Amino acid sequence: MWNLPQTDTVLQVLSLIALAAQAMTAALAAGRRSMDWMGVAMLGCVTALGGGTIRDILLQHYPLVWVQNPSFLALTAIAALLTIPIARLVHRLNMAFLALDAIGLVVFTMAGCDVAWQKQASLPIVIVAGMITGCAGGVLRDILCNEVPLLFRAELYASVSVITGLFYATAFGLKLNDEIWTVLTFALGFALRMLAVRYKWEMPKFEFRSTDQR
Amino acid sequence: MWNLPQTDTVLQVLSLIALAAQAMTAALAAGRRSMDWMGVAMLGCVTALGGGTIRDILLQHYPLVWVQNPSFLALTAIAALLTIPIARLVHRLNMAFLALDAIGLVVFTMAGCDVAWQKQASLPIVIVAGMITGCAGGVLRDILCNEVPLLFRAELYASVSVITGLFYATAFGLKLNDEIWTVLTFALGFALRMLAVRYKWEMPKFEFRSTDQR
Amino acid sequence: MWNLPQTDTVLQVLSLIALAAQAMTAALAAGRRSMDWMGVAMLGCVTALGGGTIRDILLQHYPLVWVQNPSFLALTAIAALLTIPIARLVHRLNMAFLALDAIGLVVFTMAGCDVAWQKQASLPIVIVAGMITGCAGGVLRDILCNEVPLLFRAELYASVSVITGLFYATAFGLKLNDEIWTVLTFALGFALRMLAVRYKWEMPKFEFRSTDQR
Numbered sequence A, B, C: 001m002w003n004l005p006q007t008d009t010v011l012q013v014l015s016l017i018a019l020a021a022q023a024m025t026a027a028l029a030a031g032r033r034s035m036d037w038m039g040v041a042m043l044g045c046v047t048a049l050g051g052g053t054i055r056d057i058l059l060q061h062y063p064l065v066w067v068q069n070p071s072f073l074a075l076t077a078i079a080a081l082l083t084i085p086i087a088r089l090v091h092r093l094n095m096a097f098l099a100l101d102a103i104g105l106v107v108f109t110m111a112g113c114d115v116a117w118q119k120q121a122s123l124p125i126v127i128v129a130g131m132i133t134g135c136a137g138g139v140l141r142d143i144l145c146n147e148v149p150l151l152f153r154a155e156l157y158a159s160v161s162v163i164t165g166l167f168y169a170t171a172f173g174l175k176l177n178d179e180i181w182t183v184l185t186f187a188l189g190f191a192l193r194m195l196a197v198r199y200k201w202e203m204p205k206f207e208f209r210s211t212d213q214r
Helices: A009-032 A037-058 A071-083 A087-092 A094-118 A123-144 A158-173 A179-198 B009-032 B037-059 B071-083 B087-092 B094-118 B123-144 B158-174 B179-198 C009-032 C037-059 C071-083 C087-092 C094-118 C123-144 C158-173 C179-198
Strands: none
Touching (some): A009 A037, A009 A094, A009 A123, A037 A071, A037 B037, A037 C037, A071 B123, A087 A094, A094 A123, A094 A158, A123 A158, A123 B123, A123 C071, A123 C123, A158 C037, B009 B037, B009 B071, B009 B094, B037 B094, B037 B123, B037 C037, B037 C158, B087 B094, B094 B123, B094 B158, B123 B158, B123 C123, B158 B179, C009 C037, C009 C087, C037 C071, C037 C094, C037 C123, C087 C094, C158 C179
16 A cells, blocks of 8 residues: 555554545445445455555565555454444545545555655656555445446546646656655645545546447 | 365365366356356356465465466366356256365365465465455456355355364464364364355345445 | 567557557447546556456566556557547447457467467466457456456457467467468458458357356
């Protein structure tokens, strides 16, 4: 998910909260498909940790974070399971969870950029790695819930991740990747995503109707 | 799938039988979606070999078993294709195939634990590796059949795998991983799974209804 | 996707065209599910580059082609986005796109065989690697579009890839892998696929009806 220096305690704490929040909203999705408790826990883990896992496999960045540190599995599984008795509450706190999810989107995007940067990837790949880290977990969740991924259909989500990554990675190019820049990137990404939620900003859609199937 | 010492001939034979059985039940699933023969063979291979493949990618355990030993591909593809003319029979032998599948669940779980153990993984990862090996092939099958994975919805399956892995891995911790322990683990896992099938044991389900979609 | 010697300029150009064509037909599929522009671009990339990516992960062949050369991402994303204003035209040029897709099928199959051959894989794996390279991108597209993969259900597609790979790989065994053989393989694979399209050749299907679900 991320490999920030241990000093970035704030980002560390934020990402733990965001991981738990993503596992909890995944649990609601599991509940909508009447999954059992084991399924709830597994969907929580896959959703919260899947983006970083896919990024690491694509960049051959081993060992995977949760393999090295299984407490991430415990955190996300437990967060998902705790959602079961308080589902109504989680659902009612929708706006708060959207904010936590936005924090995750931005923090995981930055963490993904960091990993790719450490692997000496080129700038476009740094940004793609950020986007995959921030977004791919939700795609896995939707595949497992048998839905066309929301990411591809609605909301400014992947685009926020790309803009965040572009802004963040500029600092790599300019060699000014210090804490102020991290804070600026976080503020930009978080504000963009919350504005997109608030004002229902969406990308234009491509609608194509025809008779055949492919 | 597994990397047992060559002496474990019984386990080797059991796992070949279980691989074939999983390919055959996958073939029935393919037939329900009117797949063509090529699709039947491919779904058989993915279902039977997919769990071990995902585990190996996550643990960076290369080369993959079927890459090193393509006869596994042949075995599973042929088992799937042979199911076509005898589909009614396979369907009627449902109970026998559930038993063979249970053998696979337990043997593959143990094999997955062994691989993770050899890669010096921590105990939680040993158990997760066992579960992925035993269960993930069926998840791939259900994704390719465009269904919400059965694993997440019903039956004591993943849980049997986890209990089997817990029991089996205890021996690693206690350094008493000898043949008796393997036999005991097998008996425990197989009995649990068959009892779960017989008495329709299920995990509690999490049902959540709401109006919005995510 | 492929790792042909730089001299094979014709194949290089053909595969760039085929990549773009596959991204464009994927864009139509995205349009049928009303994806937004970001989704269109992402589905184009995944469809065109996914087969080679899966092959490389399975064979541990890193860095991935598009990670090393991100212009492939740009090519496929732009091709997908360009499809939006000219969707009707692309749809009407269906036959031309089927031909371009057939070129891709054959060229990517050969490229996949080459990669596996370079990794000292056995002959069956060389052929499987070719098939995965040629076909798996379309499977990912269908999963993301929430459909049972077309590859498993209809048309002579994977089989053409297997025959192409068998024919191509024979040259490896006979040590006669020169340019004439490449041209012959291309002609064979392309002709087979176009004949299959023209005469609606299909594999026999396996239809199985029963009451229970698994």
